[in-house]
Amino acid sequence: MTLTKDAAQAAKVASNKQSEFNTRLRASFQQLLAFASLLALVLFFSVASSNFYQAANLSNILLSTVVTGLLALGTTFVIITGGIDLSIGTGMTLCSVMTAVFMTQLGMPMIVGVLCGVLFGALMGGINGFLVAFLKIPSFIATLAMMMVAAGLALVISGTKPIYTNEVAGFQKIFALGKSIPGLVIPNAVFILFAAAIVAGLLLSKTILGRYTYSIGSNMQATALSGVNVTKWTVLIYTVAGCFTGLAGVIATARLNSAQPAGGAGLELQAIAAVVIGGTSLAGGKGSIIGTVIGALIMSVLTNGLSIMSIPQEWQQVAVGVVILLAVYLDMMRRKKATN
Amino acid sequence: MSKKLLRISGVNKSFPGVKALSEMQLDLNHNEVLALVGENGAGKSTLMKLLSGIYVPDSGTFEIDGQEVAINGTKHAQELGISIIHQEFNLMQDLTVAQNIYIGREPRRAGLFLSERALNRKARLLFDQINIDLDPKDRVGDLTVAKQQMVEIAKALSYKSRILIMDEPTAALNDAEVATMHDLIRNFTNEQTGVIYISHRMDELKAISNRITVIRDGAYIDTVDTESTTMREVINLMVGREISGNQRPASQTPSDEVVLKVSGLETKGFLRDINFELHRGEILGFAGLMGAGRTEIARAIVGADRISAGTIELKGTEVSIGNPAIAASLGVGYLSEDRKHLGLLLERDVKDNIALSSLKMFSRMGVINDKAMKSTAATYIDKLRIKTPSSAQTAKNLSGGNQQKIVIAKWLVKDCEILIFDEPTRGIDVGAKEEIYTLLNDLVAQGKSIIMISSELPEVLRLSHRIAVMSEGRLTGFLSNAEASQENIMELATQNTTGAVLTPLPASSAQRSTS
Numbered sequence: 001m002t003l004t005k006d007a008a009q010a011a012k013v014a015s016n017k018q019s020e021f022n023t024r025l026r027a028s029f030q031q032l033l034a035f036a037s038l039l040a041l042v043l044f045f046s047v048a049s050s051n052f053y054q055a056a057n058l059s060n061i062l063l064s065t066v067v068t069g070l071l072a073l074g075t076t077f078v079i080i081t082g083g084i085d086l087s088i089g090t091g092m093t094l095c096s097v098m099t100a101v102f103m104t105q106l107g108m109p110m111i112v113g114v115l116c117g118v119l120f121g122a123l124m125g126g127i128n129g130f131l132v133a134f135l136k137i138p139s140f141i142a143t144l145a146m147m148m149v150a151a152g153l154a155l156v157i158s159g160t161k162p163i164y165t166n167e168v169a170g171f172q173k174i175f176a177l178g179k180s181i182p183g184l185v186i187p188n189a190v191f192i193l194f195a196a197a198i199v200a201g202l203l204l205s206k207t208i209l210g211r212y213t214y215s216i217g218s219n220m221q222a223t224a225l226s227g228v229n230v231t232k233w234t235v236l237i238y239t240v241a242g243c244f245t246g247l248a249g250v251i252a253t254a255r256l257n258s259a260q261p262a263g264g265a266g267l268e269l270q271a272i273a274a275v276v277i278g279g280t281s282l283a284g285g286k287g288s289i290i291g292t293v294i295g296a297l298i299m300s301v302l303t304n305g306l307s308i309m310s311i312p313q314e315w316q317q318v319a320v321g322v323v324i325l326l327a328v329y330l331d332m333m334r335r336k337k338a339t340n
Numbered sequence: 341m342s343k344k345l346l347r348i349s350g351v352n353k354s355f356p357g358v359k360a361l362s363e364m365q366l367d368l369n370h371n372e373v374l375a376l377v378g379e380n381g382a383g384k385s386t387l388m389k390l391l392s393g394i395y396v397p398d399s400g401t402f403e404i405d406g407q408e409v410a411i412n413g414t415k416h417a418q419e420l421g422i423s424i425i426h427q428e429f430n431l432m433q434d435l436t437v438a439q440n441i442y443i444g445r446e447p448r449r450a451g452l453f454l455s456e457r458a459l460n461r462k463a464r465l466l467f468d469q470i471n472i473d474l475d476p477k478d479r480v481g482d483l484t485v486a487k488q489q490m491v492e493i494a495k496a497l498s499y500k501s502r503i504l505i506m507d508e509p510t511a512a513l514n515d516a517e518v519a520t521m522h523d524l525i526r527n528f529t530n531e532q533t534g535v536i537y538i539s540h541r542m543d544e545l546k547a548i549s550n551r552i553t554v555i556r557d558g559a560y561i562d563t564v565d566t567e568s569t570t571m572r573e574v575i576n577l578m579v580g581r582e583i584s585g586n587q588r589p590a591s592q593t594p595s596d597e598v599v600l601k602v603s604g605l606e607t608k609g610f611l612r613d614i615n616f617e618l619h620r621g622e623i624l625g626f627a628g629l630m631g632a633g634r635t636e637i638a639r640a641i642v643g644a645d646r647i648s649a650g651t652i653e654l655k656g657t658e659v660s661i662g663n664p665a666i667a668a669s670l671g672v673g674y675l676s677e678d679r680k681h682l683g684l685l686l687e688r689d690v691k692d693n694i695a696l697s698s699l700k701m702f703s704r705m706g707v708i709n710d711k712a713m714k715s716t717a718a719t720y721i722d723k724l725r726i727k728t729p730s731s732a733q734t735a736k737n738l739s740g741g742n743q744q745k746i747v748i749a750k751w752l753v754k755d756c757e758i759l760i761f762d763e764p765t766r767g768i769d770v771g772a773k774e775e776i777y778t779l780l781n782d783l784v785a786q787g788k789s790i791i792m793i794s795s796e797l798p799e800v801l802r803l804s805h806r807i808a809v810m811s812e813g814r815l816t817g818f819l820s821n822a823e824a825s826q827e828n829i830m831e832l833a834t835q836n837t838t839g840a841v842l843t844p845l846p847a848s849s850a851q852r853s854t855s
């Protein structure tokens with residue numbers, strides 16, 4: 001018995017390895033496809049306009065991805081839990097105002113100001129999490145209210161006027177200037193985005209927090225009954241997401257060398273669009289950071305490419321809308337194929 | 341010679357990494373109940389999903405009354421007279437019984453407006469015809485599991501089907517409810533019709549089926565006449581190995597130490613004055629009819645529902661358990677009876693599900709050790725004979741019984757002092773049940789304590805040291821394993837007066853309000 005059983009066991013282990021490999025292969029293949037659509041877009045615009053594939057323009061595209069990209073990273077966490085965060089757009093603006101206030105009016109040193117800006121984002125995220133997890137207010141409504149509160153506070157605190165940060169030593173330099181790789185100047189902000197993406201990716205795939213993010217999104221009740229403190233973790237997840245909003249606020253301030261208190265509304269939808277294009281399901285439980293990064297890049301390549309082809313602003317919006325529909329539909333089809 | 345009502349031959353079906361069916365065959369006579377049995381993951385549900393047009397076969401032929409048919413989709417299957425009642429419910433909780441049954445086929449006025457009256461009338465007519473006791477206007481979410489099962493049946497029969505497929509319709513029912521269900525089936529079968537009946541409850545096959553088809557690992561094994569075959573033979577065909585079985589409960593006696601003491605527990609509007617003690621090393625069975633309040637006790641203890649009065653003591657200290665996370669941290673785990681909604685992460689893989697309750701065990705400073713998770717998952721996949729291509733398979737792709745095993749594994753990994761198992765063997769095949777019984781006995785031998793809620797009396801009788809019986813939100817009595825029998829349990833379970841509590845309890849169990 002033992003001999004045959006061992007043999008069977010070995011065969012089973014081997015076949016397990018094989019099919020696990022297959023599952024992985026399929027998963028990475030899906031991501032490859034998303035990446036392929038990004039490349040296809042780049043290729044298309046490169047052919048359509050000679051101005052597109054230029055070092056300066058590429059660096060432009062990357063730079064314009066930074067803020068929405070950061071927002072999208074954070075909100076990926078929230079969306080995977082099955083929630084939504086509408087407050088990140090104006091929340092980012094409030095964080096930007098606060099960062100400027102910390103650095104100018106409160107006279108904090110640059111690094112401390114940056115840190116406080118990020119922490120302020122975390123605080124806002126935490127409040128969102130509290131509303132959703134403790135008070136059980138649906139995330140759509142809680143964050144919709146938060147979006148308005150943040151927009152209002154940004155205006156109140158700044159006195160509706162921009163707050164300039166040129167005085168702050170080293171602030172703009174750190175974020176706006178760049179490293180030049182031969183032929184291409186990549187702004188520091190872009191490196192920050194990619195570093196943030198790596199941190200987010202590791203958090204989501206390698207830590208307990210990430211695993212619970214998926215668990216809560218796939219089945220909150222089952223997760224709770226498994227002895228996981230869903231309330232606590234939800235607050236934590238929203239707090240982590242808030243850090244990215246805070247960071248986005250800091251970067252936006254550095255880029256413009258000022259906090260502009262009136263903007264931000266609408267960015268949340270762009271971020272959500274990037275997340276969804278990246279294959280994260282609004283129903284929760286599914287999604288990836290790499291997908292979100294690709295989604296954010298697709299969004300900015302598209303906007304940039306269309307402007308370079310001198311397509312009027314109005315039509316750009318139409319095109320972006322169509323691309324979102326297309327991307328999500330294709331992604332669904334792909335998944336269906338993969339499971340059937 | 342009369343043609344078969346249904347004949348299936350040479351059917352193959354593969355999923356990525358799994359060959360679910362190979363050269364499968366089966367035939368169904370008119371006026372027959374054909375039982376289809378096999379271990380978890382043998383391919384029963386897959387075959388039935390092919391028949392009802394949910395999956396497309398890779399190859400194979402289907403004949404109805406001697407005529408070959410290609411089944412294109414669920415709608416086409418219904419037109420061909422094939423109806424299926426799935427292993428998992430597919431009802432809309434917020435709609436009424438009648439709305440559920442006639443969804444998509446609502447009687448309309450002027451082709452546009454819904455008529456609720458006509459709808460309810462139609463449903464009532466159907467219920468009279470097939471002799472089901474249901475109110476068309478009840479909200480489905482308010483019904484007991486048994487009644488919901490009736491709704492599923494009524495829905496299937498409303499299609500005027502000739503071939504009725506039932507995938508484990510009785511997994512969640514108690515004996516009385518099973519008998520009602522059998523009556524329905526006998527009513528349905530006639531010269532025009534036939535039933536394919538999937539079940540893991542061997543005892544009911546004798547009662548309801550004419551023939552039994554056995555499959556194993558996706559392959560056809562044999563078909564036997566129920567009359568002339570013993571269940572033992574069927575089981576041997578099914579598992580292809582000898583099964584031990586039938587020793588009575590864990591040999592060693594539980595210690596005197598009380599690990600859990602519940603006094604005067606009440607919940608708003610349902611549970612009344614629940615008092616009991618659980619000893620170290622004891623399996624305390626909870627018996628009762630569906631809806632007697634067993635699940636409610638479990639949920640109240642782990643803090644999933646609020647309690648309105650009473651106290652809970654763990655090893656002599658009173659605790660206040662506000663949510664299941666606190667319960668788990670105190671070493672009390674609860675396995676829910678509803679694996680689809682409350683037990684599993686269907687979209688996550690097997691190892692994530694198994695590790696869910698004990699993720700902290702598999703991580704250092706918040707970073708997960710995937711390797712450790714995988715090897716633990718592999719251990720339990722082996723121990724519980726979970727049929728899956730790998731621990732990275734998505735849970736929803738597993739067969740119903742194998743999903744249940746994952747939920748059990750989750751709590752075995754967690755290493756709780758007290759485990760509350762609510763219908764742990766629902767949908768699990770005979771062979772695997774034995775393995776699970778052995779595991780439960782091992783657990784109590786190690787000094788753990790188990791509360792086991794089950795609607796299958798033989799199971800309760802076999803495993804429990806003591807049996808608590810409930811009726812209508814009250815405990816109506818305790819029986820030791822030696823004195824318990826199906827009869828006296830049923831007697832207590834149907835008793836609806838304020839039953840006497842048989843265990844000695846301090847008279848002054850103060851009823852303090854918690855939370």
Ligand SMILES: Nc1ncnc2c1ncn2[C@@H]1O[C@H](COP(=O)(O)OP(=O)(O)OP(=O)(O)O)[C@@H](O)[C@H]1O
Pocket residue numbers: 339355356358359360378379380381382383384385386387427727728736737738739740741742767769
């Ligand atoms: N959609 C799917 N994708 C991948 N594998 C699947 C899928 N559906 C079923 N399987 C696999 O096919 C096999 C047969 O499953 P099936 O559900 O038919 O079993 P079953 O006999 O009904 O078992 P049970 O008694 O547990 O309900 C199993 O190994 C299962 O994991």
Ligand SMILES: [Mg+2]
Pocket residue numbers: 384385386427507739740741
């Ligand atoms: Mg099945």
